[in-house]
Amino acid sequence: MKQRDFHGGLLALALFMASTALVGAQELAISQETRYGAHLGADKWVDFVVYAPAATGVDLLLYRDPRARTPKQRVPMIRSGDDWKVRVRGAGVGHGLFYMYAASGPREVSPERPYGALFNPEYVLNDPYAFRTENVKYDAFFDALPFADMQTTVYAGGGKSVVYDHSRDRLPGHVRIAPEDLIVYELHVQDYTATLDGLPADRRGTYLGLARGGLRTPGGLAAGIDHLVELGINAVELMPVMEYDEQTGNEADRLNHWGYMTTNFFAPEARYASRPGQQVVELKQLVSALHRRGIAVFMDVVYNHTGEQGPWVADGRLAAKCFNLMCLAAERVYRAAPDQAHFMNNTGTGNDLDFSGGQRYSKRLVGDSLAMWHQLYGIDGFRFDLARILAEGSADAADWVDNDPRFAAAHLHAEPWDLGGQWWDFMDSNGWDADNNRWAKWLGRYRDKVRRFSQSGLKDPAAFKQLIEGRGSVSDGDGAAASSRPWRSVNLVAVHDGYTLRDCTWFNDSDGSQNCWDSNQDEDLRRQREKLLLGILLTSQGVPVILQGDEFGRSKAGAVSQEGARNSYNYESSTGNPAVNRVNWIDWRLKDGDNSASPTGPRYGNELFEWTRGLISLRKQWSHFRRSDFARYVQAATDDRAGPINDGGFTYVWEGPASGEPSQVAVIWWGKTGEPDLMVIYNERWEPFTVDNLRDWSRGNWKILARSWLGRGQDLCRSDRWQKACPDAGDAVSVAGRSMAILISDNN
Template structure:
C-alpha cells in the first residue's frame, strides 16, 4: 500500500471537496479520540486501499487535504473513541462509516451481523462490542465533481397564490408509463422525459413534490419479508440523491440536476420531502452506519437520565438532536446545498414538530426556525411543515412561524367528514373553505399558509377513500395491524371493486365532490399523484413498503378515468383563470363598498344568509358560499387592482335533493352553471338563471355558478 501525499487541509467545508487540485476531507466529531480516512477502489471491497490518519483537528473538526485524490474516489471513515453506551458513546472503529456530508453514495447496505456495533445475540445486547469489519457491506461515500451547465436556470419563485402541488414518487410515477423508455422508468431521467413533462403541463400543476430522494436504507425486517422501504422515509445521507433512482448510478448527481433543469424549463417547481427528524440507524439496537459511530451523543437526542436510550418523537427509534449546533449546521448546510447546488425550489419537512423540540415541549420559536427565518437563502424558498410528530403535544397545526406553510390536517379531516355526511361540520367547513383564518391570520400569515389536501401518500388514495370502509394492508405482511384505520363509512354499498352501476356512479361523484372542493378552496391545493387517474392501492392505506404495482401509477385509463382527468384539468384551468379562488388576503366577510356587497357571503338553501344560529346547527349539510370577485381588494405585482367575476358555490352532503334558491344580489345579473358534480365532465355553459330561481342540488353533489358580467348591473357608489 503506497503512502499518499497530504497536507493539513481546512475544517470547512465539511465533507469531501474537490477544488481542481485535490480533495479536502473534513469530519466533525466532538468526542472522538482519532479519525481514519479509508479509500476504496470498489463499493464491495473488503479491505481499504489506503488508510490515512487525520492528524489535524480544528474546532472539533478533523481534516486533511489529499492532492492525489480525484472525483470518483470512494471513501469512508473509521472513528475511534469510547464505547460506553450507558454514557451515550458508541464509537467502534471496526465499522466503516458513511460521511454525513457525502454528495453521492455507491452501493447499498448489505445486512449482516457485522453492521451492528454490538454482538447480535449477546445477553448484554448493545452493551457488548463487535469487532467485525463491515466494509464490504456498507455504501461508500463518493467524491464528486460539482460542475454542471445550468445555463440560465434559476429558482422560479412562483407566488404561493399561483401554486398547485402534485405529490409524487420518483419511481412510482413512471414505472408503468408506456411512453417512457424502459431504461428510464422509475428514475430522475424518467421524470424529465417529454411525455411526463407534457402531462404535468396539461394537467395544470405548478410544482411537483417528490417523496424523499435523500440516500436511504432498506430496513432489514422488510428485506427479510421480500419488501423494501419504498416511500424512503429512512434517510442516511442528507446531501446524496438516492442512487436507485438514477438510470446510471455513477451519474446520479448530474441526472438529478438535469431533471430539475428540465422541469424548470417547463415552468414546474421542484419541492423535496425531507426527513431531518430521524435517521435510518434506529434505536439503541440499530446498526452503526454513520452518525452513531461518528458522535452518537452529539447527533441524537438521548434520554437525559439514561443516555443509553434515545428520545423517540418519530416512531422510528431515534430523533436528531437539533439542540446541538453541529447537528443544526448539518441540516442547514444540507438545505442550502439542495437550494444552491441542486436548484430545488422548496422543502416539505416530515414530522416537523420534532425539529421544534428544544427540550421536551414543542417550542414554536425553536432555534431551527429562528435560523431559517434569518437565512438569506432559505427564507426565500418554499417551506412546508408536516406540523405534527408522535410525541406529547406534537400536533401543532397552525402554530408554525411566519414564512412557513403547513399541511393542514384539519382541512383534510373536515372535508372528509363533511362529504361522508357527518353532522356538525359546517362551522369548521366555513373556515377550511375560506383559507383557515382561525389558524393562520393571527400570526400574520396569509391563506396560502394552508396546504390543503384530502389524500396524500400516507393513507388511502382518493379512489380507495370512497371505496373502502377499512384498511386492507395484508400485503405488508403485518396481519393488517399496521397503518391507521380510517373507519370510513361512505354509504357506497359494498367495499372494494364492484360492477354495480349505482355504486360506481356514487363513488365517482364523491371523488368529483372532494376534488372540486379542494381546488375551489382558498389556500394551496395539493393533489396526491394518480388521484386524477383513479389510482387504487386495493385498500392499502400504508403502502410504504410496496415497490410494485400496488403503489405505481397505472397509466392505462378507462373511459371513467379519462373523464375524471378532464374534470380535474378543467377545474385547474378554472382556478388558474380566476384569482377569486386563490386570494392572497383573507376575506373580511363584510360590506366594503357603498352598496351592500360582501366579499364573502354564506347562504341557506332558502336563499337567505346564514345566521349565527345556523352555523351551530348540527344537522345542516347543505350551504352556499358567494365569492365576490370584484371585491378582492388586492393588487398584482405591478400594482394593478385585481378584479374577477362573482361565483356561487353550492354544496349538499345530504343524500336527498335539496332545492336551493339562488340568492338576491344588489347587482341583479343572471347566473350560469359552471360545474355540477352530477355530471362526469365540466358541462358546456348552461342557460342563464335569475336570482330567486330554484336550483335542484342533487344529493351528495356540488355545483358552481358564475355571475354573467355581460349583463350590465347598477353602478356602484364609490367607496369612501
C-alpha cells in the same frame, strides 16, 4: 487510547508519508477547510473534514473500487476543535474518488444503556456530508450483525462516499411562484413512470424517465411529465429522493418503498438513476425539465431521524446500524430520553435528531443540506416530515430554519406533528405569524373534516367554512384558526401515508382514523363523492396538494390487505414480484377509463381527470380561490351587491341546517376588479336542495359553471368562454346530494 492532537497528527502524517511507496505516492497536508465533507481545492488538493468531537482518532479510508472491502490507503486525520481534517493530493485523488471513515473513541453503550458514545474502529462509516454515495442499504454495509463491541469488521464493501465536483454540472435555476398560487402534486419518482411502455426498461421509475416528454397512456393520452402540464399543477413535491436505506421493511421480499429512512442528507438516491453513478446529474436534469415546463420542485425532506434507527439487542449484545452519525457523534446528533440511557422516540424509529439549544451540529447539518439542495439542485421548496421535531425543546419554533438566508426564497411546508403530539398552530402562536416567518403547514384536520363532509358526517357549518376560508383547524370542536394567512394552510384530502382518494370511497375505515366510507358499494355515489372531494379541495383558500393519480381514481386496494392499501410503505418487492410492486405503481390505463388492470379503480377516470383539470384552470384563471390574505367578509345588501365594496370580499348567501345536521352552504367570492363573481354551493346532505335567491346576489344573470354530480361533458364548462359556453341558472339552482355547484356572473 490517547487522543490524537495536532502534534500527534503531524507525526502520524509523517509516518504515513514515509510509507507511501508501498501503496502509491500521495501528498498530505494540514487542511484549513471549514466546510464539512470532501471539497476539491486548488492544485488538485482534496480537503476532507468530518465532525466527531468525542473521537480520539479518525482515519480517512481511500478505495480503488466501489465494492472493495479493504481500503487501498488509511490516512490519519488531525483534530481541529470538534472536527477532524486532512488534505490529500495524488494519483486518483479527485472527482470520483471512493472514500470512507473509521473512528476510535470511548464506548459507553450497553444493552441496558443504548444511548451514549459508540465508537468502534471496526465500523466503516460513510461521510454524512458526501455529495454522492453508492447505494446505501443494510446489506451493502454489513455481512453479519454489526455488534457495538465487535473485534473484527463486518463491512460488506458497499455504500461508499464519492468525491463529487458540482461545478461540472449546469445549475437548474428556479421557478418563482407566489405561495398563494401553488398547486402541489405529490409523486414518487419510481411509481410515476414504472408502468409506462413508452419508456425503455432502464428509464422506467427513474429521474430521467420522469423528465422525458412525449409519453402516452395505453389509450393515447398524455402521461408522464406531459400529464402534469396538461393537468395544470405548478409544483411537484417529490417524495424522498435523498439516499436512504431501503432494507427496512418488516416482511420477507419487501423493501422500504417511500424513502423515509435517510442515510445521507446531501446525496440523491442512487436507485432512481438510469445509469449507475449518475444520480446527481440525472436529478438535476429532472429539476431542469420540470422548470422548463414552469413547474416548481419541492423535496419531501426527512430531518427528524435517520436510517440508522436505534440500536437493538441481539443474543444479549447491543447491535447498531452505524452508517455514519451514530458512530461519529451520537450524543451530539441524537436526542436522549429523560433517563439519558435511551434514544428519544417521537418519530417511531428510535433515534430522534436533537435540535434543542443554540448552535448545534444537527442544525448546521440541516441548514447546510437545505442550502445545497436549493442552490445546486434548484429545489424551490421543502416539505418537512414530522416537523415538530425541528422545534422540540426550543422556544423559537424552528425559526432557525426560516431565518437561514441561503434558501430564503424557498417555500417551507411543515408536517406539524410527531408521535409526541399535534401542533396545528405551528409557527402561528406565541408571537409567531406570517409577518415574521414564511412557514406553511399540512393540515390533517382539513383532510379529516372534508372526508366526513363527503359522508354527510361533518355536520358543522362553522368548521366547514373555516376550512374553505383557509383558516385551518386546530382540533374537533375548537373554532380557533390555525393559520395567520390562507397560504399557510396546506390542504389535502389524500397523501401517500393513507388511502388514496378513490380508496377512501372504497373501504370502510377500520379504526376511525382515516374517516373513510365505502359508499354502500354504490359506484355512482363513489363517483360523486370523489368529484366532491376534489371540488372542495380546489375551491378552498390555501394551498391544495393532490396525491399522484387521485385525479383519475388511482387505487391501492389490490394490496394483500386493507391495511396494506392504507399503509403501503413496504409494497416494493426485492425480487420483482409484480403483484407487490403494482400496488404503489400508477396504472395509467385509469386515465383512459380502463380499469381492467385495476379492478378496484373506476371506469370514469377520464371524467375525474377532466373535472380536476377544469377546476385547476379555473383556480389559475382568476384570484378567487388563491388570496394572499383573508378576504373581507361582506354583509352585503341587495342594493350594493355589485358595488366596489364587494371587490375581493366574500359573502355567505345561503346556509342550511345549523350545527348537528349536514350542512348546506353557498358562498360568493366577489371578484376583484376585472373579474366575475363566483358562487360556490356545497351540499353535505344526501338529499338535493335548491338555492332560490340567486336574483338577490347579482344584477346580471348567474350561469352554471360546474355541477359535480353530472357526467363528463355536462359537469363543467370552459371558464375561459363561460359567457357563451355555460347555461343560465335562472332564478334558482338545485344541487344534488353530496355534491357541489359553481355559478358565475359578471354582475352587469
